[in-house]
Amino acid sequence: MLTLYDFMGSGNGYKVRLTLSHLGLAYKLVERDIMKGETRTPEFLAMNPNGRIPTLQLADGTHLAESNAITWYLAEGTPLAPQSRLARAQTLQWMFFEQYSHEPYIAVARFWRHFFTRLTPQQEMELPGRMEKGYAALGVMEQHLAHHLFFVDERFGLADIALYAYTHCAGEGGFNLDNFPQVNAWLARVAAQPGHVTIEHKD
Amino acid sequence: MLTLYDFMGSGNGYKVRLTLSHLGLAYKLVERDIMKGETRTPEFLAMNPNGRIPTLQLADGTHLAESNAITWYLAEGTPLAPQSRLARAQTLQWMFFEQYSHEPYIAVARFWRHFFTRLTPQQEMELPGRMEKGYAALGVMEQHLAHHLFFVDERFGLADIALYAYTHCAGEGGFNLDNFPQVNAWLARVAAQPGHVTIEHKD
Numbered sequence: 001m002l003t004l005y006d007f008m009g010s011g012n013g014y015k016v017r018l019t020l021s022h023l024g025l026a027y028k029l030v031e032r033d034i035m036k037g038e039t040r041t042p043e044f045l046a047m048n049p050n051g052r053i054p055t056l057q058l059a060d061g062t063h064l065a066e067s068n069a070i071t072w073y074l075a076e077g078t079p080l081a082p083q084s085r086l087a088r089a090q091t092l093q094w095m096f097f098e099q100y101s102h103e104p105y106i107a108v109a110r111f112w113r114h115f116f117t118r119l120t121p122q123q124e125m126e127l128p129g130r131m132e133k134g135y136a137a138l139g140v141m142e143q144h145l146a147h148h149l150f151f152v153d154e155r156f157g158l159a160d161i162a163l164y165a166y167t168h169c170a171g172e173g174g175f176n177l178d179n180f181p182q183v184n185a186w187l188a189r190v191a192a193q194p195g196h197v198t199i200e201h202k203d
Numbered sequence: 204m205l206t207l208y209d210f211m212g213s214g215n216g217y218k219v220r221l222t223l224s225h226l227g228l229a230y231k232l233v234e235r236d237i238m239k240g241e242t243r244t245p246e247f248l249a250m251n252p253n254g255r256i257p258t259l260q261l262a263d264g265t266h267l268a269e270s271n272a273i274t275w276y277l278a279e280g281t282p283l284a285p286q287s288r289l290a291r292a293q294t295l296q297w298m299f300f301e302q303y304s305h306e307p308y309i310a311v312a313r314f315w316r317h318f319f320t321r322l323t324p325q326q327e328m329e330l331p332g333r334m335e336k337g338y339a340a341l342g343v344m345e346q347h348l349a350h351h352l353f354f355v356d357e358r359f360g361l362a363d364i365a366l367y368a369y370t371h372c373a374g375e376g377g378f379n380l381d382n383f384p385q386v387n388a389w390l391a392r393v394a395a396q397p398g399h400v401t402i403e404h405k406d
Binding site: 049050064065066067068069070072073076085086088089090092093096097099100102103115122125126140143144156174 | 244252253265267268269271272273275278279288289291292293295296298299300302303307325327329343346347348388
C-alpha cells in the first residue's frame with residue numbers, strides 16, 4: 001500500500017493526489033500540517049531530510065520526495081507518461097519550468113495571501129517582483145497553448161498535471177487570468193479529464 | 204550536430220557541457236551573454252520563450268530548455284542514466300531538489316557576489332536568508348553522502364552532475380564548505396571521473 005504524507009492545501013501535494021486519482025491507485029493519506037511544523041519533526045525528517053510534503057512511502061518502506069519525481073515514478077508505463085525520448089525531455093522541461101519559473105512566484109504569492117491574514121514587511125517588498133515573474137510564467141504558458149491542446153504531444157499527461165496544480169488556483173495569489181484565454185481553455189480541458197479531482201478532494 | 208546556446212559562467216550550462224563531455228558527444232557551442240540581455244532577443248525567444256541558457260538545438264532543429272531536462276535527454280540509454288524505475292525517481296528527486304532547494308540560494312548568491320561588484324539594497328536584504336537556505340541544502344547533501352558514494356545507486360550519474368555544478372563553486376557565493384567533509388569528498392570523487400571537464404573548459 002502507498003502512503004502519502006501531504007497537506008491538503010498544497011499544489012505540490014495535489015499533483016500527486018491528481019496523478020493517483022487518474023491512475024486509480026489506492027493509497028493511505030496521512031496529513032501533516034506544514035503551518036504547525038509537522039514536516040520538521042525528527043520522525044518526518046527521517047523520512048525526508050528536506051522536510052517537505054508531499055512525501056510518498058512505497059510498499060517496501062522506501063520514501064520518495066519532490067512532487068514531480070513522485071508523479072514520474074507513479075506514471076511510468078501508463079498513458080500519463082510521455083511515450084518517446086523527446087516527449088520525456090519536453091515533459092521534464094515543463095516540470096522543471098514549473099518548479100523554477102512558476103511555483104516560486106505563483107505558489108508563493110498564493111501561500112502568503114491565502115494562508116496568512118497579513119504579510120510581513122519583507123513579503124510586502126518581495127510581492128511585486130513575485131507577481132511580475134508569475135505573470136511572465138503565465139505568458140510563456142499562454143504562448144505555448146496558442147498552438148497546443150496540452151503541453152506535450154497533444155495529449156494530457158504529467159506536464160499538464162504539474163502546471164495545473166498552481167495555475168488553477170493562481171487567483172488565490174492575486175493573479176488575474178482574464179488576459180490568458182488559452183490558459184483558461186487548457187485549465188477547462190484538464191478539469192474535464194476522466195478521473196479529475198479537486199485540490200480538496202479526499203478519497 | 205547538436206548546438207548548445209550557453210553562458211560559460213553558468214552552472215546550469217555546465218551541467219550540459221559536463222554531460223556532453225562524459226558522453227563524448229561533439230557539439231557546437233554558441234555563447235550568449237546573459238549580462239547583456241542576449242537571451243531576451245526576439246531570435247533567442249523564438250528558440251526558448253522562457254529566455255534562458257542553456258538551450259540545446261537538436262539536429263532536426265528542435266529546441267530543448269531546462270538544464271536537467273537536457274541532460275536527461277542526452278543521457279538516456281547510457282551509463283550516466285539511472286537504470287531502474289526507483290533509481291529514475293530518486294535521480295529526479297535530487298534534480299528537483301537542486302532546482303528548488305539548492306540553485307535559488309547557492310547559485311543566486313554566487314551570481315550576485317561573483318558577477319557584480321556591488322549588491323543592490325534588495326539583494327543585501329535577501330542575502331542572509333539565501334545563505335541560510337543554501338547551507339540547509341548543503342546539510343541535506345552532507346547527511347545523504349555520509350552513507351553513499353554518489354547520490355543514486357552508488358554510481359556516478361545525472362544527479363551528481365546536477366548537484367556538482369553549483370556546489371563546486373559555492374565558495375564564489377561566500378559559502379564555506381569546511382564543515383561539509385562528506386560533500387568535499389564527493390566533489391573530489393566527481394572531479395576524478397574520466398571525462399571530467401571544468402566549468403570554463405571549451406572543446
